[in-house]
Structure formats: C-alpha cells, structure tokens
Amino acid sequence: MIEIKHVNKRYGKQQVLDDINLSFDKGRSIALIGPNGSGKTTLMKSVLGLVIPDTGSIEVFGESIDRGPDYRKNIGYMPQINRFPEQMKVNKLFQLMIGLRSDVSKDSYDLSLYRDLEIEKMAGKTLGSLSGGMKQQVSASLAFYFDPEILILDEPTAALDPISNEVLKKKIRSAMESEKLVITTSHILSDLEEISNHVIYLQDGSVHFNKSIESLKQETEETKLNKMIVALLQSEKSHAKN
Amino acid sequence: MQKISNIVFQDLLKNKVVVGYFLLLSLIGWGMFMIESHPQKVILTLLQVTLMILPLMTVVFATIYYYNSQEFILMLLSQPIHRKRLFRGLFFGLALAFALAYLFGLGLPLLIFYPSAESVFLLSSGLFLSFSFTAIALFMSTHLHDKARGMGAALVVWAVFAFVYDGLLLLFMYQFSDYPIEKAVLVLSFFNPIDIARILVIMKTEASAMLGLSGAVFKDFFGSSTGVYISAAVLSAWVLIPFAIARRKFIRKDL
Numbered sequence: 309m310i311e312i313k314h315v316n317k318r319y320g321k322q323q324v325l326d327d328i329n330l331s332f333d334k335g336r337s338i339a340l341i342g343p344n345g346s347g348k349t350t351l352m353k354s355v356l357g358l359v360i361p362d363t364g365s366i367e368v369f370g371e372s373i374d375r376g377p378d379y380r381k382n383i384g385y386m387p388q389i390n391r392f393p394e395q396m397k398v399n400k401l402f403q404l405m406i407g408l409r410s411d412v413s414k415d416s417y418d419l420s421l422y423r424d425l426e427i428e429k430m431a432g433k434t435l436g437s438l439s440g441g442m443k444q445q446v447s448a449s450l451a452f453y454f455d456p457e458i459l460i461l462d463e464p465t466a467a468l469d470p471i472s473n474e475v476l477k478k479k480i481r482s483a484m485e486s487e488k489l490v491i492t493t494s495h496i497l498s499d500l501e502e503i504s505n506h507v508i509y510l511q512d513g514s515v516h517f518n519k520s521i522e523s524l525k526q527e528t529e530e531t532k533l534n535k536m537i538v539a540l541l542q543s544e545k546s547h548a549k550n
Numbered sequence: 551m552q553k554i555s556n557i558v559f560q561d562l563l564k565n566k567v568v569v570g571y572f573l574l575l576s577l578i579g580w581g582m583f584m585i586e587s588h589p590q591k592v593i594l595t596l597l598q599v600t601l602m603i604l605p606l607m608t609v610v611f612a613t614i615y616y617y618n619s620q621e622f623i624l625m626l627l628s629q630p631i632h633r634k635r636l637f638r639g640l641f642f643g644l645a646l647a648f649a650l651a652y653l654f655g656l657g658l659p660l661l662i663f664y665p666s667a668e669s670v671f672l673l674s675s676g677l678f679l680s681f682s683f684t685a686i687a688l689f690m691s692t693h694l695h696d697k698a699r700g701m702g703a704a705l706v707v708w709a710v711f712a713f714v715y716d717g718l719l720l721l722f723m724y725q726f727s728d729y730p731i732e733k734a735v736l737v738l739s740f741f742n743p744i745d746i747a748r749i750l751v752i753m754k755t756e757a758s759a760m761l762g763l764s765g766a767v768f769k770d771f772f773g774s775s776t777g778v779y780i781s782a783a784v785l786s787a788w789v790l791i792p793f794a795i796a797r798r799k800f801i802r803k804d805l
Contacts (some may be wrong), residue, residue: 358628393622409630
C-alpha cells in the first residue's frame with residue numbers, strides 16, 4: 309500500500325531521514341519506534357506530503373504522492389500536537405471536516421470511536437476549553453471518521469486516560485483485523501505491543517531493524533516488547549564490540 | 551478554497567482582537583465626527599488612522615494568526631486538499647475579516663456624515679492596505695520558521711513603511727536637492743504601499759499641502775486622474791506580489 313524508496317531529508321546540517329526504504333502492506337500494524345529525533349514524525353509527515361523529501365519517492369496505492377492530494381482520501385492522520393481554533397465548538401469542527409470530505413458518503417462514516425469516546429458530550433464546548441487528553445480524543449475520532457484504509461497515528465495515547473486508551477487500542481486492533489494498514493509511533497511500548505504486529509526501529513534517520521513481532525520473540529526469547537527491544541539492541545552492541 | 555476562507559473568516563469574527571479592532575475604529579470614526587464639525591479635517595485624521603493603525607493591526611495580527619494556526623493547517627492538509635487552495639482560503643479569510651472590520655468601523659460614519667469622493671477614496675485605500683498587509687504578513691510568516699522572529703519582522707516592516715522609509719526619503723531628497731531627482735523620488739515612493747495609499751487619498755482632497763514632495767511629484771507627473779489609476783495599480787501589485795511569493799513558499803514548505 310505504501311512504498312518508500314530512497315527517501316532522504318536534511319534540515320540544515322542534520323540528516324533527518326537517511327536513505328529510507330520501506331514497504332507497508334495491508335493488515336500490518338506497524339509500531340514505529342526510536343529515540344527522540346530519530347525521524348519518526350518526519351517520516352510520517354513525508355507520507356502525508358506535509359514534509360517534502362529532498363530525494364526519493366513515495367507511492368501510496370501505486371501512485372506517486374506528487375500527483376496531487378487525492379491519495380490522502382485513504383489516510384486518517386492523528387498528529388502529535390493537536391491545536392484547533394480556540395473559539396470553534398467541537399460539533400462545528402466535525403461539521404467542517406464533513407464539509408471538506410464531500411467525497412465520503414454519509415453511510416460510510418465510522419462513528420464507533422466518536423460514540424465510544426463520548427465526543428457527543430463535548431459537542432457544545434469550544435476547542436480552546438478542552439484538556440489535552442480531550443483534544444486527543446477528538447483528533448482520534450476524526451482520524452477514523454471517514455473510514456480510511458491507512459491510519460497514521462503519531463503518539464496517539466500520550467495524553468489519554470486509561471479508559472479512552474483502551475477504547476482507542478480496541479479500535480486500532482479491529483482496524484488491524486479488517487486488513488487496514490496502521491502505523492503508530494509511541495514511546496509507550498506496552499501500549500504498542502497490544503496493537504501492532506510489526507516493529508520498525510529508526511535511529512539517526514535510518515532503519516535500524518524492521519521485523520515482525522513474532523520473529524523478534526523467537527530471536528530474543530522474550531515476551532515483552534520493551535525487553536525484546538532492549539535485548540536486541542544490547543546483543544548488537546556486544547557484537548559491535550567483539 | 552471557499553470552505554477554507556469561510557472557516558477562517560468565521561473564526562476571526564469571534565476573535566477578540568478583530569472585534570476590538572472594529573470597536574476601536576468605530577469609536578474613532580463616530581467620535582471624530584461628533585467633536586469636529588469640518589468633515590475635511592476629520593477625513594485627514596481618519597487618513598492617519600488608516601495609514602498607521604490599520605497596517606500595524608493587520609500585519610501583527612495576521613502574523614500571529616498564521617503561527618497559531620500551524621497545527622490546524624497541518625490537520626487540514628492531511629485531508630485531500632491542495633496546498634494552493636488552502637493558502638488562498640487562508641489569505642482571503644484573513645483579508646476579508648480585516649477589510650470588513652475596517653469598512654464597518656470607519657466606513658459607516660464616513661458615508662453617513664460625509665458621503666463624498668474623498669470618503670470613497672479613503673475607504674478603498676484602506677481596503678487595499680488591508681489586503682496588502684495581510685499578504686505581507688503571510689509572506690514573512692511563511693518564510694520565518696520561528697514565531698518570535700516572525701513577530702519581530704512584522705513590527706520592523708510596519709515601522710519601515712509607516713515612518714522610517716519616509717524619513718530616509720526625506721534625507722535623500724535633502725542631500726540631493728541640487729539634482730533633478732523627481733523621477734527617482736517617484737520611483738522610490740512606489741516601494742512603500744503606505745505612501746502610495748496616502749498619495750491616492752490626498753490627491754483627491756483639498757489638503758494638497760500634505761502631499762509632501764513625493765506626492766507633489768506624483769501629481770505633477772501623472773496628473774490627478776492618471777495618478778489615481780497608477781497608484782491603484784501599484785497598490786494592487788503590493789497585494790499580488792507578496793501573496794504570490796508567500797504562496798510559492800507555502801507550497802514547497804515543510805510543515
């Protein structure tokens with residue numbers, strides 16, 4: 309569904325993405341992890357056309373993303389920072405998004421997250437008065453609202469309370485089961501292991517490893533994702549020393 | 551584009567700064583006509599307001615608005631929307647909000663107390679300046695990544711166009727007064743939208759003593775009717791050129 313070929317991006321002296329080659333298929337739920345500043349958000353934004361790579365190509369559904377914004381019909385995005393116009397009411401925001409997406413018919417809206425996160429209860433509030441977690445709930449239900457084939461979630465659970473956290477994770481799991489492609493970044497590995505079947509570790513702008521959780525389990529003989537990652541990184545370090 | 555400009559416009563109508571701007575202009579507009587019985591004098595005061603307060607408010611607020619909307623712009627652009635369209639919508643939403651605040655703030659008292667060609671010229675130059683300074687604000691905020699720098703640049707640009715440029719022009723004319731510099735002055739005045747707006751209005755009033763040298767040269771060179779067309783054309787360029795450069799940058803920018 310997504311093909312990333314030889315993508316490079318520099319910000320000044322810093323090489324943020326260094327010859328990235330990745331291919332994502334449907335049914336995958338990818339945990340995109342790595343230290344701060346390793347290029348996770350930049351990579352996601354490149355797929356969305358929000359960051360323009362210096363070189364390389366990105367294809368979504370077999371079409372280059374340079375050919376116009378229509379490919380984004382298939383993508384739901386949850387940004388890392390959610391900031392909406394302060395005076396706008398929540399229901400107004402949904403109306404406005406619906407107005408922008410006249411390509412999606414009314415009966416194909418996916419309202420489950422909207423309902424389960426109880427967005428209706430905040431409908432009359434202004435977006436400026438919502439807490440960080442509530443904004444994240446709004447943003448999550450918007451990302452799923454138009455029932456996209458691809459979901460790109462940038463730290464989706466960072467500010468959520470335990471209940472909303474579970475609701476969102478359940479939703480991501482069901483998206484995974486219905487053969488969608490989900491890409492999630494987070495530093496909360498315990499959240500990620502419940503919602504993903506594949507791990508990509510970025511470091512200094514390049515792909516350090518790209519493995520399914522199953523093969524990670526076999527390689528490291530651990531059951532927890534955080535232990536697997538640590539074990540893998542440590543074994544590589546000792547290899548490097550020898 | 552219409553949808554986007556609607557969103558921005560409606561958001562701005564509820565914004566305290568825009569409402570405050572409208573109230574301030576109304577207060578000055580109605581107040582001046584209450585305390586001064588000669589409308590010709592009032593119009594000169596309102597001209598000063600148009601040339602000083604309008605550019606300051608527009609450039610500073612539009613800059614802040616752009617930086618504060620960055621995350622929302624990001625979200626909108628994750629939908630299937632062309633960057634070009636989004637940018638046009640943002641520009642028109644902002645410019646229309648300022649233009650309407652100005653038209654209703656100063657326009658109502660002007661047209662009620664002094665319905666005349668002068669008033670119409672004053673209002674149209676105010677409209678041009680609203681659009682132009684919105685475009686200038688977007689030009690700077692799309693080029694500068696840092697909000698504090700963007701704000702600083704907005705203030706500097708305002709100060710330059712509002713008084714520094716005039717001071718330098720005066721110095722230039724004083725230094726070279728022995729030479730035939732009329733044409734140079736004429737060309738130099740094109741580089742300041744506030745100057746052109748001032749000339750456009752004053753050519754139509756009886757206060758031609760306030761034209762200044764650049765205005766006098768202008769009137770002399772073009773005559774007052776061609777002068778009007780020329781100044782309107784220059785003001786349009788001051789809307790279109792910053793807008794085009796800002797849009798070009800916005801389309802290629804990392805958000």
